[in-house]
Each structure stands twice: as structure tokens, then as C-alpha cells.
Amino acid sequence: MEENSCIRKEADLNQIKRCKEQISEVEEAVGALTNKLSLVSNSVRLKILYVLQAEERLCVCDLSDILNMTIPAVSQHLRKLKDRDFVKSEKEGQTIFYSLRDDHRELLAPFFNLLNRQPEAI
């Protein structure tokens, strides 16, 4: 990819210039957003976020039960969610409880709303 390849006669060069500018303005925001969406777009992680929103807090062990998955598998998802500030953890004895952080509530709210409707709404 070096030179411009769009050489249609009717190509609207102003439009292309305008689009390039628009893209460069949101470039950073797009990166930040897709970074978060790539976490939420996994069905296991979305389920984890969904039950945490309903239940305040759950431990790894609970989630493993609920999702019918091995503990390490769940733990690895939780780590990703924690690394990107979707959840926080608190230790109580040898049990570690996870709960939703407020950081991304605004991003998540529309998804939870959709899930609480009929499947055909999505």
C-alpha cells in the first residue's frame, strides 16, 4: 500500500479528503472503543458481566459453576476483565469475590438492556 489506488473518473476527492480527516479525528477513540468491545464481544465474558450486574458479587468458583466451565478458564477471563477495569476483586479469606466496576457502566448499559428484552430484539 503506497500510492492511491482509487482512480475512478467520478471519484469525489473532496469527499475522500473529508473522510480522511473525520477518521483521523476519531482514530484514537476508535482504538479505545474497539479495545473494550473486543472484551465484551466474547460470550463467556458478556455472561460474566451480565450476572455480576445482577448479583453484586461472585467468586471464581461460583462463576465456574454457573457457566459450566473449568476454574482456570473462568479465571483467565476474569483477569482480562480486571486488567481493563471492567471488574474489581476483593479477597475474603481464601475466596476472591469479583464485582462490576462503575468505569464502563455507560458502555455496558445498552447491552444489558438489549439482553433483558426478547432475543429477536437483537
Added chain:
Amino acid sequence: MEENSCIRKEADLNQIKRCKEQISEVEEAVGALTNKLSLVSNSVRLKILYVLQAEERLCVCDLSDILNMTIPAVSQHLRKLKDRDFVKSEKEGQTIFYSLRDDHRELLAPFFNLLNRQPEAI
């Protein structure tokens, strides 16, 4: 993964049962939603959707220019977006114009809103 592994003394079996039910109710919707989010969570595709929303319609060639990517790379993204009803195409001569479909406007609207704010809003 066969038997339940959560054998804490304090484990709240009712809570776990309740969560399992909640999950099974949204199981299908979660699949449908993550299916769509996995498309949007790619930065190239989100940019494509973003400029299409602003510009009504663009051809593959335009997008290749705007995104500074090869034509086949863009074309493959467009195919995915078309397969899942995010965009439609119309042929005009040998040029194929892509535009946003209405199907997922509700899902996309919050993202476009976020992008139009400051990056730190995300």
C-alpha cells in the same frame, strides 16, 4: 467439566441456581449480541461503519484510500459487514457502492455518539 466444583461452605446455592436460570434465559440473546459485537470490535470495520454513517455511500476504492489499506483487505471486511446485514451494496456500472443498513442502527448509535465526543470519554 463434569461435577460442580464450588464446594465452599458459604456457597449460596440459591444464588447459583438463580444465576444459572438468568443465564439460560439470555443465552440466545448473548450469542446474537456477541456475534454482532465481534464485527464492530474491529477498528477497521468500526471506521468503515463510522464513515458510511457520515457519508451515505462509498465504494471499495474510496474506502481503500480513506483507510490506507489494500482493496482486497477492505473488500473482505465489507463482505463480513454485508453478510451480517450491517451494510448493503448497489452496483453502478463497474463501481459498487456500500451504505449503512438500518438493521443495526440502534446497536451502533451509542458507539457513534461516543466517537463524536472526546477520546477520554471512552
Added chain:
DNA sequence: CATGTATTTAAGTACTTGCTTAAATAATTT
């Protein structure tokens, strides 16, 4: 302190993703 419980970490692997390059289609122009 040895054993058991709750969780994380790490290595290995199958699957998926997103690009590249080259070839195939299809419409247009000469």
C-alpha cells in the same frame, strides 16, 4: 506443620482472524 481449599499462572494446542499476493469476474472503453 501437613493437608485441603480457592485461585492463579504457565505451557501446549486447536481454532480464528486479518492481512498478503495472485488469480478470477465483470463491466467499460478503445
Added chain:
DNA sequence: AAATTATTTAAGCAAGTACTTAAATACATG
């Protein structure tokens, strides 16, 4: 009809993802 233009399709590959199993860590209890 041959050459040009716009796009898609396909094969190949490097990187990323999500699981598995086994080992490591950390707290609790007999």
C-alpha cells in the same frame, strides 16, 4: 475483441484467542 478498471475470491501465513492440563501460590484448618 483486446485492454483497462473495479471488485471479489482464494490460498497462504503470522498473530491472536480460548481452551486444556499441570504446577504454583496462598490462605485455612485439623
